[in-house]
Amino acid sequence: MMVAERKAVKEEEEYKMKLTILEKTEQNLIFELTEADxxxxxxxxxxxxxxxxxxxxDEVNFFANDSALYDExxxxxxxxxxxxxxxxxxxxKEDCKCKGEGCPLCQVTLTLKAEGPKTVYAEELESPDENVKSVFPKMPIIKLIDTQKIKLEATAILGIGKDHAKHIPGIISYKxxxxxxxxNEHKQFNKLKDNFPKQAFVEGKLNKDALLKNNLYEACGNINKELLEVGYEKNTFIFNIESFGQLTPEIILKTAIEKLNSKLDDFTKSLKKSKKI
Ligand SMILES: [Zn+2]
Structure with missing residues (x-):
């Protein structure tokens, strides 16, 4: 028992993860995670x-829809x-004080009223909360011709991607x-270099930054190992978060880390509990 506990502490110390931001824009976040698995x-x-x-x-109530498209x-x-x-x-909704009835703390009702002839865009969905609006204002919803009308109420709620893809906050990948x-000093460099794409060179030499750009190295790894050898760091990962715009990439990352930590805490607590029993 003592041995197992000591080992657990040692393992915890062995992992000293570090997160370094490499690139940041409004929509994208690229970061490096070291000492992870x-x-x-x-x-x-x-x-x-x-x-x-x-x-x-999550729910739309139609009061009028003369358009060519069905309500659904x-x-x-x-x-x-x-x-x-x-x-x-x-x-x-299920964790709210209203006990799932629906209130301003767990749902927001957007309204849309339009009359043709026109294209109705996402920006025309009127929201009572200025922090809740369409990420892409010019996304077309429907086209109306002369005399066609549409009038509806749309209720938005919080949800997760596991339950419905519409709640997924972005595309996240890592490698x-x-x-x-x-x-570049290999004696047959001049003979072999023509096998590589010209984008891999800067001033006639294979260039690290050029190879890293757009992951070009992945296509060049097997051309000639004497000129270019591609390896990977086992415990270092490059993450790319591309947000769809509902949340900033930093908030996506921060919220996910908090969730994962709380899941790990719950797991540790349940382990300790089961040991006591
Ligand atoms: Zn509520």
Whole structure:
């Protein structure tokens, strides 16, 4: 028992994960995770995709729809329209004080009223909360011709990607960090270099940055190992978070880390409990 406990502490100390941001834009975040393993990296990716909540329309009430599209198709299009989400304000309906009845803390009702001839865009969905609006204002919802009308109420709630794809906050991927060994001094360099794509060169030499750009090294790894050898760092991962716009990539990452930590805490507690029994 003592031995097992000591080993657990040692293992904890062995993992000193470090997260370094490499590139950041409004929509994208690329970061490096060191001293981690595949199981942690993949758990983090999966939680970011399937358990970070976002708002999406879940129910649509139609008061008028003279358009060429059925109510169901219009509702489906509105459901897939990404909405900016304030996670600090909204609760899951089932965890809310209203006990799932629906209140301003767990749902937001958008309204749409339009008359043809025109194209109705996502920006025309009127929201009572200025923090909840369409991420892509010019996304077309429907086209109306002369005299056609549409009038509806759409209720958005918090949900997760595991329950419905409309709640997925972005595309998240990771790969092991590549290690490139380049030999520009090889005696047959001039003969062999023509086998490589010209984008891999800067001033006539194989260039690390050029090879890393757009993952070009992946296509060049097997051309000639004497000139370019591609390896991977086992415990270092490069993550790419591409947000769909409901949440910033930083919030997606932060929320996922908090979720994963709380899951690990629960797991540790349940282990300790079962040992006592
Ligand atoms: Zn509520």
């Amino acid at each position: 595949h199981s942690y990296a993949n758990a983090l990716r999966r939680i970011m995709m399937s358990e970070v909540p976002t708002l999406a329309v 198709i219009v509702a489906h299009r509105i459901g897939l329209n990404p909405l900016t989400t304030d996670l600090s304000f909204y609760n899951f 092991n960090k590549p290690v490139l060994k380049i030999n």
